[in-house]
Amino acid sequence: MTTANTDVVDVREDSRKAGRYVYVTAIVLLCAWVIVPLYFLLINTLSSPEAVNAYPKSFFPEFDLGSLTFFANFAGILTALKNSILVAAMTMVMSIAIGAPAGYALSRFEFRGKELFRLLILLTRAFPLPLLALPLAVLFIRTGIDDTVFGLALVHTTLAIPFAVLITFSLFSGIPLELEEAAWTLGCTRFTAFTKVILPLVLPGITASAIFAFVISWNEVFAAAVLTIENRTLTAFLLQNLDTSPLHLKFAGGFILVVPALIFIFAVRKYLFAMWGIANR
Amino acid sequence: MFLRLKIAGAASAFALCVGASAAQADVLFWSTQAKPVEEAQAMREQVLNGAGEVDYQPNDAGPWLTRLNAELQAGSGTIGVLGALHGDFSAMDPEDLADLDDLGIGASSDTFNDLAKLGTGSSQYIPWMQASYIMAANKKALEYLPEGADINSLTYDQLIEWSANVMEATGEAKFGFPAGPKGLKHRFFQGYLYPSYTNGVVRTFASDSAVTAWEKMKELWAVTNPGSTNFSFLQEQLLNEDVWIAFDHTSRLASAFNERPDDFVAFPAPAGPEGRGFMPVIAGVAIPRTAPDMEASKALVAHMLKPETQIATLKATNFFPVIDVELPSDLPPSVQAAGAAIATMSSSPDANPGLLPAGLGDKGGDFNRVYVDTFERIVLAGQPIEQVLEDQKRALERIMEETGAPCWAPDAPSEGACPVE
Numbered sequence: 257m258t259t260a261n262t263d264v265v266d267v268r269e270d271s272r273k274a275g276r277y278v279y280v281t282a283i284v285l286l287c288a289w290v291i292v293p294l295y296f297l298l299i300n301t302l303s304s305p306e307a308v309n310a311y312p313k314s315f316f317p318e319f320d321l322g323s324l325t326f327f328a329n330f331a332g333i334l335t336a337l338k339n340s341i342l343v344a345a346m347t348m349v350m351s352i353a354i355g356a357p358a359g360y361a362l363s364r365f366e367f368r369g370k371e372l373f374r375l376l377i378l379l380t381r382a383f384p385l386p387l388l389a390l391p392l393a394v395l396f397i398r399t400g401i402d403d404t405v406f407g408l409a410l411v412h413t414t415l416a417i418p419f420a421v422l423i424t425f426s427l428f429s430g431i432p433l434e435l436e437e438a439a440w441t442l443g444c445t446r447f448t449a450f451t452k453v454i455l456p457l458v459l460p461g462i463t464a465s466a467i468f469a470f471v472i473s474w475n476e477v478f479a480a481a482v483l484t485i486e487n488r489t490l491t492a493f494l495l496q497n498l499d500t501s502p503l504h505l506k507f508a509g510g511f512i513l514v515v516p517a518l519i520f521i522f523a524v525r526k527y528l529f530a531m532w533g534i535a536n537r
Numbered sequence: 538m539f540l541r542l543k544i545a546g547a548a549s550a551f552a553l554c555v556g557a558s559a560a561q562a563d564v565l566f567w568s569t570q571a572k573p574v575e576e577a578q579a580m581r582e583q584v585l586n587g588a589g590e591v592d593y594q595p596n597d598a599g600p601w602l603t604r605l606n607a608e609l610q611a612g613s614g615t616i617g618v619l620g621a622l623h624g625d626f627s628a629m630d631p632e633d634l635a636d637l638d639d640l641g642i643g644a645s646s647d648t649f650n651d652l653a654k655l656g657t658g659s660s661q662y663i664p665w666m667q668a669s670y671i672m673a674a675n676k677k678a679l680e681y682l683p684e685g686a687d688i689n690s691l692t693y694d695q696l697i698e699w700s701a702n703v704m705e706a707t708g709e710a711k712f713g714f715p716a717g718p719k720g721l722k723h724r725f726f727q728g729y730l731y732p733s734y735t736n737g738v739v740r741t742f743a744s745d746s747a748v749t750a751w752e753k754m755k756e757l758w759a760v761t762n763p764g765s766t767n768f769s770f771l772q773e774q775l776l777n778e779d780v781w782i783a784f785d786h787t788s789r790l791a792s793a794f795n796e797r798p799d800d801f802v803a804f805p806a807p808a809g810p811e812g813r814g815f816m817p818v819i820a821g822v823a824i825p826r827t828a829p830d831m832e833a834s835k836a837l838v839a840h841m842l843k844p845e846t847q848i849a850t851l852k853a854t855n856f857f858p859v860i861d862v863e864l865p866s867d868l869p870p871s872v873q874a875a876g877a878a879i880a881t882m883s884s885s886p887d888a889n890p891g892l893l894p895a896g897l898g899d900k901g902g903d904f905n906r907v908y909v910d911t912f913e914r915i916v917l918a919g920q921p922i923e924q925v926l927e928d929q930k931r932a933l934e935r936i937m938e939e940t941g942a943p944c945w946a947p948d949a950p951s952e953g954a955c956p957v958e
Binding site: 305306309310311326327329330331386389390393394397398402403477478481482485486488492494496497498499500501502503505509 | 563565572573574575577578581582592594595596597599600603604606607608610611613614615719770772773776777778792796
């Protein structure tokens with residue numbers, strides 16, 4: 257009897273242990289999934305061309321700054337970086353400014369054609385940009401917003417809005433209407449109830465959709481390459497030229513493209529974590 | 538707090554954006570060539586230095602064409618000068634390009650100048666630079682050359698034997714071929730394999746000698762690094778030694794020679810029963826009809842054809858001059874190696890130079906597709922050669938009939954559309 261009992265306990269403990277192993281392995285794998293490529297990008301960026309082409313690869317960078325120096329002297333790269341940040345920031349602001357009210361309306365009000373509207377919003381992603389770029393460019397040239405940061409941000413906003421609307425829609429739907437009603441009874445107007453009660457609750461979600469908007473804008477090449485000339489974004493400026501460049505410059509260029517995006521995501525990560533209930537403030 | 542920050546950010550963004558949109562009077566050089574970052578840098582610093590204010594912007598073919606078409610449709614533009622391959626220009630409507638006859642400049646080759654007329658009576662673009670495809674090998678591979686083979690006059694059979702020897706010795710297939718998504722494999726079939734075996738490209742597409750050519754291609758593929766379907770720039774595989782013997786565009790082999798000049802040799806493409814087929818690559822400069830400042834654009838085009846600019850271009854891009862110039866002795870290793878290989882190739886007694894496909898208009902891509910599909914079906918999928926050639930022949934015939942393009946060398950001239958025999 258007792259042996260049977262300890263057996264059961266053993267089995268339970270074993271399975272708990274096994275579960276832990278699986279859990280830890282999964283976490284390690286997931287981290288490696290993200291970190292290993294970034295780490296290799298870093299080592300190869302800091303390696304001389306010979307080391308980049310050599311095999312097997314070293315696990316430690318040799319701190320050769322040749323590739324990075326090349327880009328530091330590359331004409332126009334700083335302007336392009338500035339443009340990229342501007343376009344991404346404007347895309348973020350505009351897609352939230354347009355997307356969040358739309359998401360709120362979808363979750364709080366009943367109106368005719370609501371389902372159709374939700375579907376239509378996705379349609380902006382249904383057409384590939386190379387198809388849209390030509391008429392857009394013609395229109396932009398005619399209206400005079402061609403080759404401006406604002407014009408490009410408009411296009412990127414269109415791409416980001418579906419995400420902004422759908423994310424904020426599900427966020428607002430997750431907040432009980434009663435909370436708002438309670439605020440109204442305590443003297444809030446519809447607007448102050450929103451800013452005082454709802455907004456703090458959905459801020460993490462809004463951050464998430466802002467990150468989406470940022471990444472969409474940061475990564476977009478085709479429209480940027482067609483719609484801007486003097487005011488190119490970093491991706492349009494570099495990415496097109498990297499695929500035909502030597503390997504060590506590909507790594508360094510990739511690194512330069514990745515780092516600002518990483519810095520941004522780190523800067524807003526505490527808002528993001530709060531979304532999953534782990535407030536990190 | 539967060540919201541307020543964002544509003545402030547937006548406001549400053551608008552302010553900066555308004556500031557940045559001030560007009561600039563640079564001539565915009567809109568190019569599909571010299572795209573790699575190092576080449577673009579060299580174009581800006583060396584080649585265009587002294588040409589006035591020029592903004593050099595290299596692009597992928599997609600955005601390049603889309604932007605150009607948008608400006609043409611809108612009727613007003615910012616692009617001053619176009620730089621592209623012959624094939625890019627021939628896909629355009631010649632009406633959209635300014636006639637350049639009044640500049641009175643051109644290449645030293647009349648064939649190139651005729652091509653640049655795009656079937657009209659006057660120059661639509663000015664030949665700018667030229668390149669070709671050659672072979673390159675790691676010196677380690679040389680000891681496995683078949684007995685009696687001269688690297689400067691190899692045949693396809695010797696190349697296959699050589700690659701087989703290397704494979705036997707190292708246990709790995711070390712011949713490399715640009716069959717990747719961005720690789721220029723179609724030019725190998727159109728300008729090298731077909732002319733060498735069939736003395737034609739279109740007429741002889743499905744001939745008996747074409748069957749032999751594809752049989753040889755299969756033999757060659759058997760000793761080719763199977764990773765070749767991912768290779769587009771053989772310089773990378775030469776440098777990391779996945780490949781010891783390679784065929785590619787001169788500018789796509791350049792960094793191998795520049796980084797380790799003592800480790801590699803360049804040599805002519807192999808010969809078949811009908812001679813040593815090879816093909817030039819021509820890039821040109823043109824002016825779209827919407828150029829904002831026609832005079833400045835013409836001045837830039839004229840600048841590109843000056844002897845010293847041509848030499849600077851050679852150093853920057855590994856594309857050779859189209860005019861007669863005295864080459865200096867301090868050229869980079871890649872240029873010296875490729876130049877010697879091309880000279881040997883074109884002056885070899887069995888040389889069989891082909892021309893770029895001409896008169897295909899916007900069907901150029903479809904034309905290339907025929908050859909790539911044929912390769913994929915015969916060599917990669919192992920389908921019967923006669924059957925595939927018979928199928929693809931119909932696609933080729935349709936393209937030739939739709940475009941009415943006459944034959945080009947090495948095919949014999951034709952009246953009207955080039956027939957597929």
